[in-house]
Amino acid sequence: MSEQAESIIRLRSVTKEFERGGERLRVLENLDLDVGRGAFEALMGPSGSGKSTLLNLMAGLDRPSGGSIEIDRKRIDQMSEGELAAWRANNVGFVFQSYNLLPVLTAVENVELPLLLTPVASSERRKRAETALRVVGLQDRMQHYPRQLSGGQEQRVSIARAIVTDPILIVADEPTGDLDRKSADEILTLLETLNRTMGKTIVMVTHDPAAAERASMTRHLDKGRLKGEEAPNREPAWEAKT
Amino acid sequence: MTFTSLAARNILRNKLRTALTICGVAVAVITFLLLRTVLSAWTSAADFAAKDRVVTRHKITFVMQLPKRYIDQVRQMPGIKTATWANWFGGKDPKHENEFFASIAVDPGTYFEVYDEMEIPQDELDAFKADKRGVIVGDAIAKKLGWQIGQELTLESGIYAAPEGGEWKFTIRGIYTTKARSVDRSSVLFHWEYLNDGLPEARRDEIGWIVSRVGDAKQTADMGVKLDKVFDDQDVQTLSQDEASFNKSFLAGFSMVLKALNLVSLVILVIMALVMGNTIAMGVRERTSEYGTMRAIGFMPKHIVFFVLGEAMVLGLLGGLAGVGLGYPFVEKVLGRWIEENLGAFFPFFRVPPEWAVVALLLSMVEGLVAAGIPAWQASRIKVTDALRRVV
Known part of the structure; x- marks a missing residue:
């Protein structure tokens, strides 16, 4: 495998500093990282290790204090705020711990939300949102509001919203953190399926070793540094296809 | 679903708060309309005076x-x-x-x-x-x-x-x-x-x-x-004026009262803006994480401004419609008739000037926009990661 050619995410010498109470805190320290296309990687580490910060940087939600970030051969660290927002809309799907669905919208409307930013016609938007909900197995819950759904179902809607724009990258921040074991397993199975059958690149932050087990690779962060790669948990989707 | 319908949806998020705000705006609009009607009625004798009548009085004062x-x-x-x-x-x-x-x-x-x-x-x-x-x-x-x-x-x-x-x-x-x-x-x-x-x-x-x-x-x-x-x-020297001027010179004695009423009607507008501003600010604060989510999935600050201002404008419009819808017939059919019959010497024609009803409606929308200006600006400027941190 030529890692450089296959990498969809390339971080080089990335540092991230925050100012808190007049003091500069270095959260990420000179970090290099490559994530292969079609990978399903888990990021683990203790609280404050910088894993969420790293995820935010990869997703274009934040900018590094130094170094470069290349996603699918595009330098996102050099983009303006507007360019970054447009880039996120087209290339990244988000799955949050608390699902972050809009309570005033039905399941299908929540999934349709990112498509409002595209030139897709209204009827086509609805069709795509319904398809995404079918993929996550919620075809019979389309008109339900978030309050009418269980936590696992809400997270499925959130995943449908993440895939509806067909992004190249899905970032998931503690996607099972608010779920019971059974629902968590269902969500992880769904993410696994998206990775294996659709070849979606997924980067997931988790505290849960059982969740990390489901990823094709687990990386550990501590005090802003990667502690070294672990052996792959399983064969990544992009390698399986070759 | 469209951007506009999405903005309007938030109105129904907290129905009680929305209803109370609409009531607050409606009461302010009714009070504003009433004050403008009092001012208009007070000067209507001058405004609608005959154009071909001249009033001649003592040069010093009409008492002489x-x-x-x-x-x-x-x-x-x-x-x-x-x-x-x-x-x-x-x-x-x-x-x-x-x-x-x-x-x-x-x-x-x-x-x-x-x-x-x-x-x-x-x-x-x-x-x-x-x-x-x-x-x-x-x-x-x-x-x-x-x-x-x-x-x-x-x-x-x-x-x-x-x-x-x-x-x-x-x-x-x-x-x-x-x-x-x-x-x-x-x-x-x-x-x-x-x-x-x-x-x-x-x-x-x-x-x-x-x-x-x-x-x-x-x-x-x-x-x-x-x-x-x-x-x-x-x-004895005289002062002759057209009827409108004569009536106005009579009203000049009440100029301080009229100024005070004008001032109070402006205060009402400020109160209306504060009522709406408070509601919008509370709503925006509660929805910070949602705005963070929207920003994360690609919505731009201008979209957030649109949502907040759109919601405020609809809120103002609903309050304005309720105020004009209730106030106009109340003054026209009930209060106005009573005032004309009981206080006709002061207010011979007590009707809501239609142009002020339109102004009140437009003002309620504009006030919504003004009131939501700062919350909208703040919501659009918040960092995505900070907004998400509340729930992530």
Whole structure:
């Protein structure tokens, strides 16, 4: 495998500093990282290790204090705020711990939300949102509001919203953190399926070793540094296809 | 689903808060409309004054009297079609001490020619002219005090003492109505001659003011100047004004009250903005994580501004519609009718000016935008990661 050619995410010498109470805190320290296309990687580490910060940087939600970030051969660290927002809309799907669905919208409307930013016609938007909900197995819950759904179902809607724009990258921040074991397993199975059958690149932050087990690779962060790669948990989707 | 429907959806998120805010805005709009109506009604006599009428009064103040012979000189002026005179009597009905109404001594032969917008049945007018102690009263005051044609009426005046050994006694001979906004429907009009005859010799043959109608309305202002020139060299100088100016000079005495009402109507607008601003700010604060989510999936700051402002504008519009929808018919059908009948001397025409209803509606929307300005700006500027941190 030529890692450089296959990498969809390339971080080089990335540092991230925050100012808190007049003091500069270095959260990420000179970090290099490559994530292969079609990978399903888990990021683990203790609280404050910088894993969420790293995820935010990869997703274009934040900018590094130094170094470069290349996603699918595009330098996102050099983009303006507007360019970054447009880039996120087209290339990244988000799955949050608390699902972050809009309570005033039905399941299908929540999934349709990112498509409002595209030139897709209204009827086509609805069709795509319904398809995404079918993929996550919620075809019979389309008109339900978030309050009418269980936590696992809400997270499925959130995943449908993440895939509806067909992004190249899905970032998931503690996607099972608010779920019971059974629902968590269902969500992880769904993410696994998206990775294996659709070849979606997924980067997931988790505290849960059982969740990390489901990823094709687990990386550990501590005090802003990667502690070294672990052996792959399983064969990544992009390698399986070759 | 569209951007607009998404903005409007948030209105229903907290139904109780939305309902209370709409009620708050509606009450503010009703109060605003009421104040604008009071101001409009107060000045309507001036605003709707006849264009071809000139009022001539004492140069120093309308409280001071003119010699009665001046009326003949006015009538002889070329360009004057007809002229009449009147005296303010300042009468009160002892049976209704707290009721204020205008009581005016007039020339029965000419008064209703000059004020031809007052409508009186011919037989009642004839009966009035034929009876020196006859009075004609407005329909509003007649209805309010239960006065009937043929009824005896006794008035006490704070200006003219009653004739020796007697009282100012009258008989109601007619009731006038009018559709003109400038005419008070609560006046009591009686024969000037009856007043004059009841006065001591020294106070006789004096009149309060002269009202003339000019053949060409365009000449009204010039005619006023000409009339004053005639009396410049005589014992009493005059000030002649078109009717609107005369009414305004009378209203000038209330200018501080009018200014205060204007100020209060502006304060109402500020209160309305604060009510909406508070609601919007609370909503935005509660939704910070949602805005963070939207920003994360690609929405731009301008979209967030659109959502917040759109919601505020719809909220303002709903409040405005509720306010105008309730306030307009209430003033038109209930309050206005009561005021015209009971306070007609001050507010002969108490109706909501339609243009102010439109202004109130537009203002409620604009106020929504103004009130949401800062929360919208703050929501659009918050860092995505900070907004998400609340839930992630």
